[in-house]
Amino acid sequence: MDLNFTVNGETWALDVAPADVLLDVLREKAAVKSPKIGCERGDCGSCTIIMDGRTVRSCLVLAVEADGHEITTVEGLSFDGLSRLQGLFLSNNSFQCGFCAPGIVLAATELLERKPNPSRHDVQEALAGNLCRCTGYEPIIEAVLAAGAGGDQ
Amino acid sequence: MVISHEFDYRRPSSLEDAIGALAEFPGSAWILAGGTDLVAWLRDDAVAPDLVVDIKDVPGLADIALDDRTLSIGSLVTFTDLIESDLIADHAPLLAEMAETVGSTGIRNRATLVGNICSAVPSCDAGPVLLAYDAAVHLAGPAGERTVDINDWFVGLRQTARSDDEVVTRVTIDVRSHGGIYVKLMRYAGEDLAQAAVAIVVRPDHDFRVAFGAVAPTPFRSARIEDALRGKALDAALVGRVVALVADEISPITDMRASAEYRTRMTEVMLDRGLWAAVGRLSGEGLRYGERVI
Ligand code: FES
Ligand code: FES
Numbered sequence: 001m002d003l004n005f006t007v008n009g010e011t012w013a014l015d016v017a018p019a020d021v022l023l024d025v026l027r028e029k030a031a032v033k034s035p036k037i038g039c040e041r042g043d044c045g046s047c048t049i050i051m052d053g054r055t056v057r058s059c060l061v062l063a064v065e066a067d068g069h070e071i072t073t074v075e076g077l078s079f080d081g082l083s084r085l086q087g088l089f090l091s092n093n094s095f096q097c098g099f100c101a102p103g104i105v106l107a108a109t110e111l112l113e114r115k116p117n118p119s120r121h122d123v124q125e126a127l128a129g130n131l132c133r134c135t136g137y138e139p140i141i142e143a144v145l146a147a148g149a150g151g152d153q
Numbered sequence: 154m155v156i157s158h159e160f161d162y163r164r165p166s167s168l169e170d171a172i173g174a175l176a177e178f179p180g181s182a183w184i185l186a187g188g189t190d191l192v193a194w195l196r197d198d199a200v201a202p203d204l205v206v207d208i209k210d211v212p213g214l215a216d217i218a219l220d221d222r223t224l225s226i227g228s229l230v231t232f233t234d235l236i237e238s239d240l241i242a243d244h245a246p247l248l249a250e251m252a253e254t255v256g257s258t259g260i261r262n263r264a265t266l267v268g269n270i271c272s273a274v275p276s277c278d279a280g281p282v283l284l285a286y287d288a289a290v291h292l293a294g295p296a297g298e299r300t301v302d303i304n305d306w307f308v309g310l311r312q313t314a315r316s317d318d319e320v321v322t323r324v325t326i327d328v329r330s331h332g333g334i335y336v337k338l339m340r341y342a343g344e345d346l347a348q349a350a351v352a353i354v355v356r357p358d359h360d361f362r363v364a365f366g367a368v369a370p371t372p373f374r375s376a377r378i379e380d381a382l383r384g385k386a387l388d389a390a391l392v393g394r395v396v397a398l399v400a401d402e403i404s405p406i407t408d409m410r411a412s413a414e415y416r417t418r419m420t421e422v423m424l425d426r427g428l429w430a431a432v433g434r435l436s437g438e439g440l441r442y443g444e445r446v447i
Contacts, residue, residue, distance in 0.1 A: 062192060
């Protein structure tokens, strides 16, 4: 089936099967590797992408469902260098292995767009579905709080 | 793990076409809205449809609307939509309180209220709340439209009153003044299915609705508990009497998420605290919506 969609501003025309999952198609056919294959059942958040402005779990979306839609991954956030949030993750040493990072960067980006000055509780809620096996979450939460407190931009 | 089963996919742009597609594949077509259950089940080989009918392009299903005293929630309305809606906050705040406990943001952005009651797993969060609100489920099929009382909706484990060739278009709730609460027991905050759930609605005349989730094959209301409460002012003795009915009314199982004993004891605690909180909210005192009792 035809799949016409936009990934990080670039339009793609692909041929996919109804049973193809968006996560796999993005990684194998649309040249983005930041969405990670984790649990593949919606629990871990490592496959998170932004679709039409909202985070979704690409392991639970059929590729054909993305037809006509707009997708952003971490690659798309960084065209002009790192975003302010990404810079704060870096200076806070927020990640270790980094496997969870793409999902967390996007989940936190969505939060900050909707709530520019989130509370600690807001940050914890927004990231509750993104599992990290390395860090214990504290340095991640600190960076998102710092990005909020810094005001707009 | 890829989806190993092959199926056809259609995305009709009208309700008639959606119903027509279902009729072409009697019993072997699945409706796709948010997909958070269906795609997981496809991956697990738990379902094997010949056709998947994606209804996201069907117009008119994504609205939340208030018409006179009837609140209508279309079948494409997501849990995030419920959380962000002023109409829901003003007229059916339990729906937003419930929605905040469902999965994670990435799930809530996609999963729909109606999909939740169509999947009809025992722990579905929408079930107890819609039961407590006396909701009605609206369906469209080859023979036209019909409405099913939510009390008749859950007919068995993962089974509903919908027939294979029908599409749920919306659920409706009569808007009347009330207090209420949705109490959900989870292993950790965020991202878990209910181990047990209680939804309570109380009207100004102290007519109560008390519904349970995850402690029986389907969500259900307890007529015995509601009868015992009807018209009465809460006091410790009355609450004690209805809490003593819980063990008899529910039929929880033991599984990897909780034992039957734990579910039973916690359901008693949740009913106890929930009743006080619901009556408190009726009078505008006590906990705000979203503040939790466990
Ligand atoms: S891989 Fe999608 S949520 Fe874990
Ligand atoms: S940094 Fe390793 S999983 Fe989060």
